[in-house]
Amino acid sequence: xxxxxxxxxxxxxxxxxxxxxxxxxxxxxxxxxxxxxxxxxxxxxxxxxxxxxxxxxxxxxxxxxxxxxxxxxxxxxxxxxxxxxxxxxxxxxxxxxxxxxxxxxxxxxxxxxxxxxxxxxxxxxxxxxxxxxxxxxxxxxxxxxxxxxxxxxxxxxxxxxxxxxxxxxxxxxxxxxxxxxxxxxxxxxxxxxxxxxxxxxxxxxxxxxxxxxxxxxxxxxxxxxxxxxxxxxxxxxxxxxxxxxxxxxxxxxxxxxxxxxxxxxxxxxxxxxxxxxxxxxxxxxxxxxxxxxxxxxxxxxxxxxxxxxxxxxxxxxxxxxxxxxxxxxxxxxxxxxxxxxxxxxxxxxxxxxxxxxxxxxxxxxxxxxxxxxxxxxxxxxxxxxxxxxxxxxxxxxxxxxxxxxxxxxxxxxxxxxxxxxxxxxxxxxxxxxxxxxxxxxxxxxxxxxxxxxxxxxxxxxxxxxxxxxxxxxxxxxxxxxxxxxxxxxxxxxxxxxxxxxxxxxxxxxxxxxxxxxxxxxxxxxxxxxxxx
Amino acid sequence: xxxxxxxxxxxxxxxxxxxxxxxxxxxxxxxxxxxxxxxxxxxxxxxxxxxxxxxxxxxxxxxxxxxxxxxxxxxxxxxxxxxxxxxxxxxxxxxxxxxxxxxxxxxxxxxxxxxxxxxxxxxxxxxxxxxxxxxxxxxxxxxxxxxxxxxxxxxxxxxxxxxxxxxxxxxxxxxxxxxxxxxxxxxxxxxxxxxxxxxxxxxxxxxxxxxxxxxxxxxxxxxxxxxxxxxxxxxxxxxxxxxxxxxxxxxxxxxxxxxxxxxxxxxxxxxxxxxxxxxxxxxxxxxxxxxxxxxxxxxxxxxxxxxxxxxxxxxxxxxxxxxxxxxxxxxxxxxxxxxxxxxxxxxxxxxxxxxxxxxxxxxxxxxxx
Numbered sequence: 096x097x098x099x100x101x102x103x104x105x106x107x108x109x110x111x112x113x114x115x116x117x118x119x120x121x122x123x124x125x126x127x128x129x130x131x132x133x134x135x136x137x138x139x140x141x142x143x144x145x146x147x148x149x150x151x152x153x154x155x156x157x158x159x160x161x162x163x164x165x166x167x168x169x170x171x172x173x174x175x176x177x178x179x180x181x182x183x184x185x186x187x188x189x190x191x192x193x194x195x196x197x198x199x200x201x202x203x204x205x206x207x208x209x210x211x212x213x214x215x216x217x218x219x220x221x222x223x224x225x226x227x228x229x230x231x232x233x234x235x236x237x238x239x240x241x242x243x244x245x246x247x248x249x250x251x252x253x254x255x256x257x258x259x260x261x262x263x264x265x266x267x268x269x270x271x272x273x274x275x276x277x278x279x280x281x282x283x284x285x286x287x288x289x290x291x292x293x294x295x296x297x298x299x300x301x302x303x304x305x306x307x308x309x310x311x312x313x314x315x316x317x318x319x320x321x322x323x324x325x326x327x328x329x330x331x332x333x334x335x336x337x338x339x340x341x342x343x344x345x346x347x348x349x350x351x352x353x354x355x356x357x358x359x360x361x362x363x364x365x366x367x368x369x370x371x372x373x374x375x376x377x378x379x380x381x382x383x384x385x386x387x388x389x390x391x392x393x394x395x396x397x398x399x400x401x402x403x404x405x406x407x408x409x410x411x412x413x414x415x416x417x418x419x420x421x422x423x424x425x426x427x428x429x430x431x432x433x434x435x436x437x438x439x440x441x442x443x444x445x446x447x448x449x450x451x452x453x454x455x456x457x458x459x460x461x462x463x464x465x466x467x468x469x470x471x472x473x474x475x476x477x478x479x480x481x482x483x484x485x486x487x488x489x490x491x492x493x494x495x496x497x498x499x500x501x502x503x504x505x506x507x508x509x510x511x512x513x514x515x516x517x518x519x520x521x522x523x524x525x526x527x528x529x530x531x532x533x534x535x536x537x538x539x540x541x542x543x544x545x546x547x548x549x550x551x552x553x554x555x556x557x558x559x560x561x562x563x564x565x566x567x568x569x570x571x572x573x574x575x576x577x578x579x580x581x582x583x584x585x586x587x588x589x590x591x592x593x594x595x596x597x598x599x600x601x602x603x604x605x606x607x608x609x610x611x612x613x614x615x616x617x618x619x620x621x622x623x624x625x626x627x
Numbered sequence: 628x629x630x631x632x633x634x635x636x637x638x639x640x641x642x643x644x645x646x647x648x649x650x651x652x653x654x655x656x657x658x659x660x661x662x663x664x665x666x667x668x669x670x671x672x673x674x675x676x677x678x679x680x681x682x683x684x685x686x687x688x689x690x691x692x693x694x695x696x697x698x699x700x701x702x703x704x705x706x707x708x709x710x711x712x713x714x715x716x717x718x719x720x721x722x723x724x725x726x727x728x729x730x731x732x733x734x735x736x737x738x739x740x741x742x743x744x745x746x747x748x749x750x751x752x753x754x755x756x757x758x759x760x761x762x763x764x765x766x767x768x769x770x771x772x773x774x775x776x777x778x779x780x781x782x783x784x785x786x787x788x789x790x791x792x793x794x795x796x797x798x799x800x801x802x803x804x805x806x807x808x809x810x811x812x813x814x815x816x817x818x819x820x821x822x823x824x825x826x827x828x829x830x831x832x833x834x835x836x837x838x839x840x841x842x843x844x845x846x847x848x849x850x851x852x853x854x855x856x857x858x859x860x861x862x863x864x865x866x867x868x869x870x871x872x873x874x875x876x877x878x879x880x881x882x883x884x885x886x887x888x889x890x891x892x893x894x895x896x897x898x899x900x901x902x903x904x905x906x907x908x909x910x911x912x913x914x915x916x917x918x919x920x921x922x923x924x925x926x927x928x929x930x931x932x933x934x935x936x937x938x939x940x941x942x943x944x945x946x947x948x949x950x951x952x953x954x955x956x957x958x959x960x961x962x963x964x965x966x967x968x969x970x971x972x973x974x975x976x977x978x979x980x981x982x983x984x985x986x987x988x989x990x991x992x993x994x995x996x
């Protein structure tokens with residue numbers, strides 16, 4: 096338990112992806128079964144333990160210590176799980192000579208009934224160290240919140256076994272905690288686990304962005320073009336009566352889209368984009384947002400924002416694996432297959448006719464629907480390959496939007512950037528003329544060169560108004576301020592931000608040392624974009 | 628970098644509330660006909676002993692100062708005369724220059740010194756090299772001012788000795804039940820593990836220049852780490868002094884660019900004052916992992932807010948369990964609680980049936996760990 100607790104403590108404070116991967120692979124390498132597999136399940140959200148409510152936690156601790164002292168403690172720390180882990184009194188005289196293992200903790204929690212759950216939890220807390228107590232509380236209150244996605248955990252497994260992450264994703268849904276067979280394979284001690292489960296995920300094929308000069312080397316006749324839909328990439332797999340909708344990283348998202356899953360009565364694996372509305376009237380990204388990040392969804396929302404799938408590839412029909420076929424043949428099979436499906440839930444992503452790159456460029460710049468974010472190019476003769484092979488598929492995105500904003504706050508970075516102010520919050524003007532004030536609209540931490548980073552860092556240090564821990568507020572008013580040209584992919588309405596907008600994928604595209612702060616953009620410019 | 632909220636600016640607030648309490652008869656501890664507060668009480672300059680006419684750890688220049696240890700909020704320059712342990716006097720000399728006080732007198736640990744009929748005795752406090760508690764006795768009764776102290780073993784200073792007394796004045800830097808310091812060897816083991824996990828990166832460890840930095844060096848040596856430890860210039864004089872006092876810190880090298888190219892710091896452990904790591908100074912190190920050795924690192928949010936990736940919970944102050952155990956060991960009938968989180972410790976004393984009150988001393992940084 097202590098090693099798992101230590102891992103969580105390190106992960107939560109480690110910002111860099113590579114740092115997290117090192118911590119995870121080291122953990123998987125050094126910890127034995129079944130603890131490491133249970134830790135993996137806890138991180139990927141595949142560990143089921145009956146939940147304990149925060150109020151119960153509070154009751155347990157108040158039974159054991161002075162409520163006033165607990166109150167002072169909780170006020171100071173601010174986090175219930177952490178406070179309880181710190182103040183929990185060690186039972187007198189009974190100091191255990193060893194901490195419980197993660198497996199023992201999980202076994203006890205899983206065996207506990209609703210009524211004796213609190214007692215079992217208290218017993219575990221009695222026997223654990225401070226950081227182990229914290230980890231136990233996180234397990235029972237749900238949500239580790241350590242900034243590690245299931246995808247990152249799978250990447251760490253891939254690193255451990257020196258295999259492609261696609262192989263892990265392909266196997267994943269046939270496996271169950273504590274994944275002993277998986278670890279044995281990754282350590283070269285056993286054969287790869289058999290794919291016995293039904294409706295498994297197939298690792299998806301990804302595209303590369305069109306770079307400068309890429310197109311000149313390519314013959315337009317070798318490629319098909321399609322619109323690039325700004326929905327969610329999904330894979331619909333039905334196999335022996337099992338229906339699953341996977342995200343592009345292999346997470347099962349069927350539960351969030353029961354309306355679509357309902358219509359999946361076929362035996363095949365389809366690749367496409369999940370969108371909202373119906374095939375005749377596709378909804379916008381804001382509509383789509385109503386259906387995202389939900390574990391379950393009400394009938395009303397399903398009715399208001401129905402989900403459908405715009406299909407662009409077929410990987411399997413019946414028992415026939417089609418991935419080896421060239422795109423041209425798969426496309427033909429797809430066209431006839433989609434005709435057999437419920438037309439309100441499935442349609443075909445249309446091909447975009449073009450003769451040369453200039454024509455396509457014009458189409459790309461003026462797409463017929465707001466949810467199109469560019470075009471896809473797919474080589475007619477390419478098989479369906481997992482990962483991101485260079486050459487067969489390209490994405491050619493619409494140019495980003497830009498806005499001129501003023502730097503308001505800067506935060507120190509981590510690792511190589513730990514002594515640089517490298518994360519910037521910027522704002523645009525709002526309010527009536529003569530009483531304008533800056534309202535923050537986003538945060539960006541890349542897009543600039545190392546040399547530009549040094550210049551901004553110097554500017555931040557020279558123009559600091561206030562410091563809050565690692566954050567500095569920077570002088571930003573009508574007369575002085577650093578204008579940043581910020582590029583972004585789109586805007587969403589946001590109730591969480593004072594400005595009412597949230598940028599998608601913002602980055603610094605240019606430093607406008609030349610531009611007076613007063614001439615930066617106004618919030619109305621962004622609001623107009625929102626309404627379009 | 629790790630400042631929490633500052634104390635209110637009203638310097639005299641504590642004094643007046645204390646006087647009010649006294650006039651209401653709120654202070655019950657009479658020592659042989661005199662009240663305890665007649666022997667020691669707070670004044671704006673610091674804790675004052677009227678019959679002995681001296682201050683303990685005064686925060687502004689006074690005629691006679693008794694000083695518990697060398698941290699700059701307790702040991703200030705400009706007093707007419709200073710009485711402290713030899714090591715504390717040496718440390719003050721290193722920090723302020725030789726003329727830091729008019730006259731100085733070294734107090735040997737355990738030696739009783741008479742001051743106008745009052746006696747003062749210095750006893751080890753286990754906080755940093757040279758640190759002492761000061762026992763003040765008059766007419767057969769004794770008050771002990773702890774200064775700052777800890778109970779965890781520390782190879783760089785004499786261990787704390789509990790002294791029986793009537794009134795014990797305790798610090799309360801970590802006076803909340805949430806502060807529980809783990810064994811320092813476990814924390815050092817985590818640092819060494821991380822250094823092994825990330826051999827291409829350097830580990831920058833923030834530590835206060837007096838005491839904490841040298842304790843870390845010693846702990847690293849005790850854990851078998853024998854590579855040079857790189858140090859920020861601000862640590863050099865004090866670390867040399869520790870070595871001259873027979874505390875072996877191993878090979879220390881300045882963390883200057885001249886002493887090595889950037890890549891030479893790959894895998895290195897670098898110790899410096901926390902403020903230096905936010906500074907441009909830190910840019911010479913390859914992809915550093917920022918670490919901070921402090922009791923405050925017990926609280927995750929404190930580490931997170933400060934951008935600390937590897938918090939090391941190593942403190943030179945007593946944690947909650949040490950505070951409460953020490954209070955019991957002194958056998959004091961009354962506890963005065965100063966600089967830190969007084970309210971929780973006062974509450975604990977109430978629950979234990981021990982008279983206690985906060986002693987609102989002003990001018991000590993409770994961040995100093």
